[in-house]
Amino acid sequence: MKKIGVLTSGGDAPGMNAAIRAVVRKCIYHNVEVYGIKNGYQGLIEGNIEKMEIGSVGDIIQRGGTKLYSARCEEFKTDAGQNKGIEQLNKFGIEGLVVIGGDGSFRGAQKLTAKGYPCIGVPGTIDNDIPGTDFTIGFDTALNTIIEAIDKIRDTATSHERTYVIEVMGRNAGDLALWAGLADGAESILIPEQPDDFQDVIERLKRGHERGKKHSIIILAEGVGSGIDYGKKIQEATDLETRVTVLGHIQRGGSPTANDRVLASRLGAKAVDLLLAGKAGRMVGIENNKLVDHDIDTILTVEHTIDEEMYQLSKELSI
Amino acid sequence: MKKIGVLTSGGDAPGMNAAIRAVVRKCIYHNVEVYGIKNGYQGLIEGNIEKMEIGSVGDIIQRGGTKLYSARCEEFKTDAGQNKGIEQLNKFGIEGLVVIGGDGSFRGAQKLTAKGYPCIGVPGTIDNDIPGTDFTIGFDTALNTIIEAIDKIRDTATSHERTYVIEVMGRNAGDLALWAGLADGAESILIPEQPDDFQDVIERLKRGHERGKKHSIIILAEGVGSGIDYGKKIQEATDLETRVTVLGHIQRGGSPTANDRVLASRLGAKAVDLLLAGKAGRMVGIENNKLVDHDIDTILTVEHTIDEEMYQLSKELSI
Amino acid sequence: MKKIGVLTSGGDAPGMNAAIRAVVRKCIYHNVEVYGIKNGYQGLIEGNIEKMEIGSVGDIIQRGGTKLYSARCEEFKTDAGQNKGIEQLNKFGIEGLVVIGGDGSFRGAQKLTAKGYPCIGVPGTIDNDIPGTDFTIGFDTALNTIIEAIDKIRDTATSHERTYVIEVMGRNAGDLALWAGLADGAESILIPEQPDDFQDVIERLKRGHERGKKHSIIILAEGVGSGIDYGKKIQEATDLETRVTVLGHIQRGGSPTANDRVLASRLGAKAVDLLLAGKAGRMVGIENNKLVDHDIDTILTVEHTIDEEMYQLSKELSI
């Protein structure tokens, strides 16, 4: 394989730049040419493709977002769209493709691979909702962004004796909420993977209040529902002053943490290794601190789960 | 004067702890006893009062929130409430009071002073809406919290070509929005002090989009209206993908910036100086980098204004 | 077991407070009384011991340092010192002890256990140099502190075309240097576990310089030697302007990252579980994302190693 392409697709995640950098540098290390495709599959269809050099990835390892931009692309879900993409790849002589993104992005990679075009997926999403890897690129950064925000809210919560409901991202996954809740000592953590026992939430709040607790924090995963609605329910049920913060898009940005930079570097480099070894249709991941790879077909059918023991611990520590 | 009291009242602001620390240490420096009153005027009425020592303010200069807690107190707006407060102060032998807070808090100080009980106000609020001081304690920290959040949003905005509307705090004042907009190169800044020319906002967005701009950021002061509503209007008028973030209570917390710590230390110490010099009913402030003090009566009647030149500059730089 | 004690010992690490909090809350959850011992083994000998309640660990999960303080204690290395410690524990009726610290601290726990007093070790040190756990409490925070510092230095390095040598902590272990180097794209990483090929370092620098690279960063683990000396050698050998920064004690402090808070919470709670299950002389750890425990005797004889694959990757990506 003499030419490899790389693109980012779907929602952006901090660390994507570090993954791009690793793909580029690993290729150059192996004397393989490397091409950046801009705006994800949209740019692939349009031939928005440029050769990358070492200098192209200078000073980006620490940047949030993605230097190659990202976009959602309906056309690429069609057979015709995929064929246009392969045409462009052939035109540039690109023989293999690294796709950095989430499950939607992997579906595209799966389709290209099925058409005989070798792709490797790199899991990049803050939601940590991809099976086959313990962590996705961006999760650790988003998590730290969340706890820094909660730390700030806690200052004012303490000053005023209030209940705060904080809605965090994660799509259908509760990982961000669960980890953030444990890391910030939340009273209650509401995630899609666990039934919401409203009565239990209310009793914890009341118990804390009676014990003289100055503030209470409830973390709600967006997959469970609207933080604003939940806050109203809480206020009605407890009569405690309740404020809601929807953290929103600050969770997708920021300079990646060390963990995300290292993970992205390892996964990006591994993706190149797989392509050079003639592999296709695989997703790289990290499991038990070791680099692994799985069939994308399998990944897309497995369901995401949370760590039950951590959820249980969160209950025990928030007495 | 041998005994001085200190309380924080109203919305908390980063730097209030540094101000408390300065009051306590300045008193001790002058061999004056100092008493902390918890939960603002509510605690004053209830006699929730404790003697403070140097150790009471150890390790708090860098903490957000207020160690003395804050609360709103309806009862203190009444004559009876104020008399109860004075009773408590007399009981403890406290001869003067430092009130750290916003305009609501100063009204209480004004009432006490009118009843012959000497108070000095220290302006602590993130909104920067107090006349008689160029900056209030907490403004600089909130401003930096805002721009860090916008920097993060910008990462993801750049990756996806979107318009972001960001609603920031400030009550009826536009200072946080104006400074944040200038500091983050926002396309448009909407503040209560200036008419909102919607057509101009739309045209800037379109112009930027045509020029190939990857993202646009609009800062909206809460005093202007709801960010969520505004985002809808923008999306309808431009057909550009528009997302809204309401920054919420993260803006009130966090470790204070150097500026806020220094300002709080200077103002807190100055308040003690004034009490010891026999002054009453004054608010300390900083104007032109110099410590000043004004009559609280005057402060409460003057209207807050923004820096017109900075607003004009924001227009010129966001072409 | 009805009463459990907890202490922190050795160099402090961010996350120790979260571990203390988990020990306290897990005990209370199980209706076990819990006692905090201040200043490590020194306080144990002196009986500097206090009962802890839920409120004792309020608002500390996000704080660096250790609320129980730490100290080195020569006396506790002696038989007599250990006996004094057991006497104090007996006096308070404390039946088991959780020791949060590094290998030096575990030696104390080992001695107490050998004398029939059950101890469990929790690995808390920024150095990540404890076998039997993939990560120690504090490592992730220190690592992020380092990369934030390097990100800042990189700004000025880029502006001026310089070589920077940055000395990081880690005692005899190279983990902080290796991870930081990978996370920040350092040109060369010098760690005690790998031979230092000075000629290779020089050639990388020259190669980068010829390619027009604006700056080069070399990370040196303190276990390798003095950064200041190394900087001089580099400057002499390359004639490139070289600056040295010894990051120093900023690496030990700061609010713990989400990862460190979660890890500390899990390990602290697990230590209580082990004591309640009648275990003694064990160290808890995390391996492959799962909680484990090992015999302290074994831990103290195994040698720490680094991840060879990551070291190799760092070479390939820094071409």
Add this chain to the structure above:
Amino acid sequence: MKKIGVLTSGGDAPGMNAAIRAVVRKCIYHNVEVYGIKNGYQGLIEGNIEKMEIGSVGDIIQRGGTKLYSARCEEFKTDAGQNKGIEQLNKFGIEGLVVIGGDGSFRGAQKLTAKGYPCIGVPGTIDNDIPGTDFTIGFDTALNTIIEAIDKIRDTATSHERTYVIEVMGRNAGDLALWAGLADGAESILIPEQPDDFQDVIERLKRGHERGKKHSIIILAEGVGSGIDYGKKIQEATDLETRVTVLGHIQRGGSPTANDRVLASRLGAKAVDLLLAGKAGRMVGIENNKLVDHDIDTILTVEHTIDEEMYQLSKELSI
């Protein structure tokens, strides 16, 4: 004036990019062409000059360092060097120059102006050592970097009962040390502008220690001498465990604070206004929150002073 040039020179400072951005956008706002000169006066001599557009300054307002790079240049101190610079400016048709930097940089601007070539200086240096402006671009960011570092050190200092000596930048000026010391509640602040009463420092340390203080922090401006030497003297005189941290180059980098971005934007825009108004040989500054300009000749002869009242306050609050 139809074409304006801009360069950064001397030590870089956070906010220089925001100043460049303001110069470029203000020029374009007034339909003036604007040229970026790379590597300071060195690039001017070499003709390393490029036309800048709005897109050239996209996404830089929040970046540390300087996009135009900086360099020291011996040749430009000579008459011949200055003439070469003017030749290049004439070649490109550039009629006026904005010089962002410190006093060394202004000497160059002064020379060019004396030869009939209009220059305006913008004060950019973390040291805050330029007369004629209350604050220089970069000071606020460096100050906040310092206090964040000290906050971290304080965590570990508290845990271990130690004295820390922290050496901060500032060249011959004590502003960074004084403000940081006030903002972090340092026991003693040593600056070049004030005599160093060693005995007083020692007595404060001992007094604090006797009072049970867990840690003491001494801030030393680099202009006073070596932190490492000072630490040794302290340790010998007090017998308290003393550690030294030399903060080094982390102080020059980092994303600029809101204050620095706003200040840089205002000063950069004002410089363009002055050139367009036919002014030359002036330095823009901010005094009493208002934009001002002074003759560079005057600025270079006035001595920098510190705020005596703040120094006195630091003594009173660190009892």
